Amino acid sequence: MTETNAAPADASKPPESLIHARGLTKRFGEFTAVDGVDFDVQPGEAFGFLGPNGAGKTSTMRMIGCTSPISDGQLSVLGMNPRRDGTRIRARLGVVPQADTLDNELTVRENLLIYGRYFGLPRDECARRADELLDFVQLTDRGKDLVEPLSGGMKRRLTIARSLINEPDLMLLDEPTTGLDPQARHLLWDRLYRLKQRGVTLVLTTHYMDEAEQLCDRLVVMDKAKIVAEGSPQQLIERYSTKEVAEFRFAPGIQETLDGQFEGLAERIERLPDRVLLYADDGEAVVAGAHGRGLHPETVLVRRSTLEDVFLRLTGRSLIE
Amino acid sequence: MAALAGIRDGRTATPDPRYVSTWSTTARVIEHRALQYRRTFRASIFGSFGIPVLFLTAMGLGLGGYVDKSADAALHGLTYLQFLAPGLLAATVMQTGSFEATFPILGGLQWNKVFHAMFATPIRPADIVYGNVAWIALRLSLVGAVFAIVIVAFGASKSALVVLAVPSAVLTGLAFATPIMAFTATQRTPDRFATLFRFGVTPLFLFSGTFFPIESLPAVIQPIAWLSPLWHGVELCRELMLGTVGDTPLLALIHALVLVTIAAIGVAVALRTVEARLVKG
Numbered sequence: 001m002t003e004t005n006a007a008p009a010d011a012s013k014p015p016e017s018l019i020h021a022r023g024l025t026k027r028f029g030e031f032t033a034v035d036g037v038d039f040d041v042q043p044g045e046a047f048g049f050l051g052p053n054g055a056g057k058t059s060t061m062r063m064i065g066c067t068s069p070i071s072d073g074q075l076s077v078l079g080m081n082p083r084r085d086g087t088r089i090r091a092r093l094g095v096v097p098q099a100d101t102l103d104n105e106l107t108v109r110e111n112l113l114i115y116g117r118y119f120g121l122p123r124d125e126c127a128r129r130a131d132e133l134l135d136f137v138q139l140t141d142r143g144k145d146l147v148e149p150l151s152g153g154m155k156r157r158l159t160i161a162r163s164l165i166n167e168p169d170l171m172l173l174d175e176p177t178t179g180l181d182p183q184a185r186h187l188l189w190d191r192l193y194r195l196k197q198r199g200v201t202l203v204l205t206t207h208y209m210d211e212a213e214q215l216c217d218r219l220v221v222m223d224k225a226k227i228v229a230e231g232s233p234q235q236l237i238e239r240y241s242t243k244e245v246a247e248f249r250f251a252p253g254i255q256e257t258l259d260g261q262f263e264g265l266a267e268r269i270e271r272l273p274d275r276v277l278l279y280a281d282d283g284e285a286v287v288a289g290a291h292g293r294g295l296h297p298e299t300v301l302v303r304r305s306t307l308e309d310v311f312l313r314l315t316g317r318s319l320i321e
Numbered sequence: 322m323a324a325l326a327g328i329r330d331g332r333t334a335t336p337d338p339r340y341v342s343t344w345s346t347t348a349r350v351i352e353h354r355a356l357q358y359r360r361t362f363r364a365s366i367f368g369s370f371g372i373p374v375l376f377l378t379a380m381g382l383g384l385g386g387y388v389d390k391s392a393d394a395a396l397h398g399l400t401y402l403q404f405l406a407p408g409l410l411a412a413t414v415m416q417t418g419s420f421e422a423t424f425p426i427l428g429g430l431q432w433n434k435v436f437h438a439m440f441a442t443p444i445r446p447a448d449i450v451y452g453n454v455a456w457i458a459l460r461l462s463l464v465g466a467v468f469a470i471v472i473v474a475f476g477a478s479k480s481a482l483v484v485l486a487v488p489s490a491v492l493t494g495l496a497f498a499t500p501i502m503a504f505t506a507t508q509r510t511p512d513r514f515a516t517l518f519r520f521g522v523t524p525l526f527l528f529s530g531t532f533f534p535i536e537s538l539p540a541v542i543q544p545i546a547w548l549s550p551l552w553h554g555v556e557l558c559r560e561l562m563l564g565t566v567g568d569t570p571l572l573a574l575i576h577a578l579v580l581v582t583i584a585a586i587g588v589a590v591a592l593r594t595v596e597a598r599l600v601k602g
Contacts, residue, residue, distance in 0.1 A: 058602075062602060065441060067437075067440050067441060067599065067600065067602070068600055068602065069600065086445075087443045087445060088443075090441060090442055090443055091442070091443040093441070095441040097434075097437065097438075097441065099434065100434075101433065101434040101435060101437050101438035101441075102433065102435075102438070103353075103357070103433055103435045103438075104433050105357045105360060105433075106356060106357065106360075110356060114349075114352070114353050114356055115438070115442070117349050117352055117353075118346075118349050118439060118442035118443065118444050119442055119443060120345060120346075120349075120443070162438075166442070
């Protein structure tokens with residue numbers, strides 16, 4: 001189903017990967033949310049699930065997090081079986097859920113303390129780690145405040161700090177920056193990048209291609225419950241797109257009258273409702289060629305290919321609709 | 322940073338058996354609820370004293386003054402205050418238990434999703450149920466003990482067995498709290514709580530022998546009162562506080578068994594509905 005470079009499944013040999021999935025499936029009644037996906041996550045890497053809403057990313061994450069039983073296939077997490085060892089696995093995960101699950105009735109610091117207690121840490125150890133983590137996510141001066149008035153970005157940072165209190169072997173981040181403003185996102189990316197530098201294994205889902213490009217060493221593209229491609233961001237762009245893209249926007253009503261005028265200008269042409277994308281290794285040459293044919297777009301943008309283009313190529317749709 | 326330096330690569334670490342003991346994981350849920358409660362403790366204690374003082378003054382002394390003058394025979398020689406106090410004890414603890422099983426539980430499952438946060442750690446759905454039931458039992462013990470102190474101060478108890486009326490009232494509260502908790506776990510909004518209180522909790526509060534003996538009800542609906550867990554709780558508390566429990570020990574045992582059974586069934590169902598809800602997300 002996918003171009004995966006992992007070794008073929010071999011039941012007799014224990015998997016080396018932190019996460020090992022073969023034919024992993026999640027069904028809710030008649031609906032199949034995850035349809036037989038295969039992937040492996042190696043220690044120390046940042047691995048991403050990229051796809052639009054409803055692609056099955058969160059269902060996959062919840063199976064890995066041992067809060068949703070698998071319907072079919074194989075899954076091992078940290079070398080253990082989620083069906084049997086859910087509690088032991090969860091003891092070694094750091095989970096950042098899609099929606100904040102902070103306790104608004106407690107202070108910022110108390111949220112960290114009680115979370116450490118869930119893992120059975122002694123109180124003084126919880127206190128020591130809480131202070132360090134507050135410093136790491138730059139919330140030390142808010143420690144005594146209630147959670148409620150914090151900004152969205154601060155709450156996400158607190159959630160990340162909370163997920164680190166048990167010194168996890170594996171962090172699961174489900175859409176860590178969805179809904180944040182650009183400044184808050186960059187601060188959060190910086191913190192996640194630092195974790196990655198320290199060797200923390202990150203598994204994240206996102207529907208932001210820039211997030212995937214910034215953070216992921218390797219990712220799988222998910223669409224309609226299946227994995228449609230796998231590789232590093234650079235590999236995916238090289239494999240499924242061209243070096244550059246020329247984006248043409250025309251005055252309203254003009255684009256519909258154009259038919260065949262772009263033929264031969266580029267390797268591949270995508271016509272979206274609001275613009276035309278021409279894929280070629282030399283974007284400027286495409287623009288020059290179009291002008292030569294008497295085409296006069298209102299705006300022209302030549303840019304490098306991104307994962308968004310990969311997704312468009314693979315599924316015929318945009319990531320965020 | 323040391324907290325991060327301890328992060329391992331996942332291949333060398335072995336699971337820690339500490340994480341799998343039921344008692345300690347349940348205790349952490351109780352600890353969380355206690356931490357939340359600390360913030361509202363003073364207001365809560367004040368209310369725990371205020372309610373019984375107000376009710377016993379208004380109804381026991383005020384209304385009771387009239388009742389005692391006109392209807393002495395109906396209460397078999399008791400003052401109305403003595404009749405009312407055990408009923409109010411059981412009924413107040415029941416109401417607190419019912420409330421504690423609605424909004425705070427829905428909050429953890431639906432609003433701030435704190436129970437989902439717990440479930441992402443070694444805490445299991447069963448720990449969340451047991452921990453919350455235990456927490457409610459502690460809350461009810463406090464409410465019941467304060468109520469009993471006020472009753473004794475009013476001179477409304479005839480027996481030292483008032484001490485046993487407190488756990489009896491707690492049991493009554495749990496017989497309501499656990500089935501309601503099981504129900505709450507199936508809800509996503511508090512819309513049906515109003516119905517639950519209007520058509521369930523409040524009628525039982527009024528017609529379970531709390532304010533008047535159920536013999537005052539029309540004969541045909543008296544057996545319905547026997548189905549009310551609150552009636553069993555009220556009777557049990559009353560027998561203890563009037564010192565008549567020795568006359569009909571078997572009856573007291575039946576009351577207690579009914580309450581234990583309902584509470585246990587409630588826990589069993591809540592274990593299923595809470596787990597189903599947490600797994601669903």
